Amino acid sequence: MSHIFPRHTKASLPLATRGEGPYIYDQSGKQYLDGSGGAAVSCLGHSDPDVTAALKDQADRIAFAHTGFFTSEPAERLADRLIAHAPEGIDRVYLVSGGSEAVEAALKLARQYFLETGQPQRTRFIARRQSYHGNTLGALATGGNAWRREPFAPLMIKTSHISPCYEYRGRQDSETPEAYGLRVADELEAELQRVGPETVIAFVAEPVVGATAGAVPAVPGYFKRIRDICDRHGILLILDEVMCGMGRTGTLFASEQDDVIPDIITIAKGLGAGYQPVGAMLCSARIYDAIRDGSGFFQHGHTYMGHPLACAAADVVVGKLTDGGLTARSAQMGKVLETALKDRFGQHPHIGDIRGRGLFRGLEIVADRTTRDPFDPSRAIHKALKAAAFEAGLICYPMGGTIDGQRGDHVLLAPPFIITEDQIGELVDKLDIAFGKVFA
Numbered sequence: 001m002s003h004i005f006p007r008h009t010k011a012s013l014p015l016a017t018r019g020e021g022p023y024i025y026d027q028s029g030k031q032y033l034d035g036s037g038g039a040a041v042s043c044l045g046h047s048d049p050d051v052t053a054a055l056k057d058q059a060d061r062i063a064f065a066h067t068g069f070f071t072s073e074p075a076e077r078l079a080d081r082l083i084a085h086a087p088e089g090i091d092r093v094y095l096v097s098g099g100s101e102a103v104e105a106a107l108k109l110a111r112q113y114f115l116e117t118g119q120p121q122r123t124r125f126i127a128r129r130q131s132y133h134g135n136t137l138g139a140l141a142t143g144g145n146a147w148r149r150e151p152f153a154p155l156m157i158k159t160s161h162i163s164p165c166y167e168y169r170g171r172q173d174s175e176t177p178e179a180y181g182l183r184v185a186d187e188l189e190a191e192l193q194r195v196g197p198e199t200v201i202a203f204v205a206e207p208v209v210g211a212t213a214g215a216v217p218a219v220p221g222y223f224k225r226i227r228d229i230c231d232r233h234g235i236l237l238i239l240d241e242v243m244c245g246m247g248r249t250g251t252l253f254a255s256e257q258d259d260v261i262p263d264i265i266t267i268a269k270g271l272g273a274g275y276q277p278v279g280a281m282l283c284s285a286r287i288y289d290a291i292r293d294g295s296g297f298f299q300h301g302h303t304y305m306g307h308p309l310a311c312a313a314a315d316v317v318v319g320k321l322t323d324g325g326l327t328a329r330s331a332q333m334g335k336v337l338e339t340a341l342k343d344r345f346g347q348h349p350h351i352g353d354i355r356g357r358g359l360f361r362g363l364e365i366v367a368d369r370t371t372r373d374p375f376d377p378s379r380a381i382h383k384a385l386k387a388a389a390f391e392a393g394l395i396c397y398p399m400g401g402t403i404d405g406q407r408g409d410h411v412l413l414a415p416p417f418i419i420t421e422d423q424i425g426e427l428v429d430k431l432d433i434a435f436g437k438v439f440a
């Protein structure tokens with residue numbers, strides 16, 4: 001019997017006993033290729049000696065000092081490093097323990113910014129139906145996952161949701177990708193007019209959608225239009241890069257490829273690479289200065305923010321992603337993965353779309369390639385795929401559910417950036433075995 005809930009029962013799950021590079025081993029010695037880094041977490045692979053050495057070193061010095069009294073060397077180093085590589089104008093860092101905490105901080109910072117600048121009537125957010133921003137109540141309210149939201153809907157902050165930029169299902173044949181992007185971006189303008197633009201705090205979106213749809217990037221021009229609309233109405237743009245950030249898409253920040261600079265960025269997952277629970281919210285000087293010159297204090301905080309051990313690990317991770325060249329490697333190996341997936345599954349009768357950027361790739365499963373009809377939900381294809389891949393020794397991240405009103409199954413791939421060409425071959429072979437079993 002396991003005392004851990006909800007589903008970590010000893011009977012049903014193997015014990016993870018060891019990790020090495022892109023592999024995880026269980027108690028029987030079985031090897032699993034970590035093709036999704038859990039959920040896009042393990043960007044360096046497992047047991048990286050530089051991170052574990054930094055952790056030991058910091059633990060020997062001091063593991064914890066409350067940020068109400070002290071700052072710490074690793075926290076300062078990490079913040080300097082992040083800002084040195086952040087988009088122009090982003091120059092403050094708020095260090096927390098994970099993705100949901102980063103998103104909560106972003107929502108509250110945005111609200112407080114408008115209190116400080118004399119616009120207290122701004123009380124609502126706009127986000128997209130195809131999105132996941134975390135499971136705490138504020139993050140859950142902005143997310144679009146209907147199944148996760150439903151039980152808690154009466155408890156939520158005011159948020160409305162517009163269409164995602166989801167080319168595979170949204171673009172009409174008569175439209176260019178650019179025209180499609182502008183059409184869906186303009187839904188933000190329409191929603192602002194519907195609710196009153198002066199009541200809105202911010203628009204929240206993932207640059208590349210992760211957990212609800214499997215690596216869906218926006219078409220070129222979409223986020224530029226979104227930025228224009230936000231600016232015209234004085235609302236903030238919050239980009240949630242918890243999953244797609246930290247080199248995952250081939251640039252340190254995913255939004256660099258959309259040629260847009262947000263007011264607030266959230267990161268986590270790859271920031272700690274799984275070695276520590278850590279997340280961060282980055283914001284522009286404009287926002288920070290308004291609070292500094294106003295009440296002087298962001299009314300928020302957590303006991304473990306800026307935790308020295310977490311920051312020591314993240315500092316090494318970000319160093320490897322930047323100076324160490326691993327983000328460039330994500331871009332390079334991402335092309336290898338894209339080619340391998342397209343070569344193997346490009347004509348597969350049940351793979352409708354292969355998409356993504358860098359080492360962040362998604363496959364959309366369909367019953368029929370031509371009609372793009374998804375499988376009947378009762379078949380729970382994503383669950384069968386997860387099990388078949390796991391049996392074959394591959395960890396991938398399949399998901400299913402109602403997304404933007406459509407039922408669908410997807411597989412997300414997010415292997416570590418150290419993955420080799422041979423290991424990408426192994427990943428594709430094992431995925432093929434899993435597809436073969438499920439679609440037989």
Ligand code: PMP
Binds near residue numbers: 100240
């Ligand atoms: N935002 C995004 C885009 C995410 O993918 C996730 C986690 N899947 C979160 C926020 C929440 O992060 P956490 O689970 O660390 O709270």
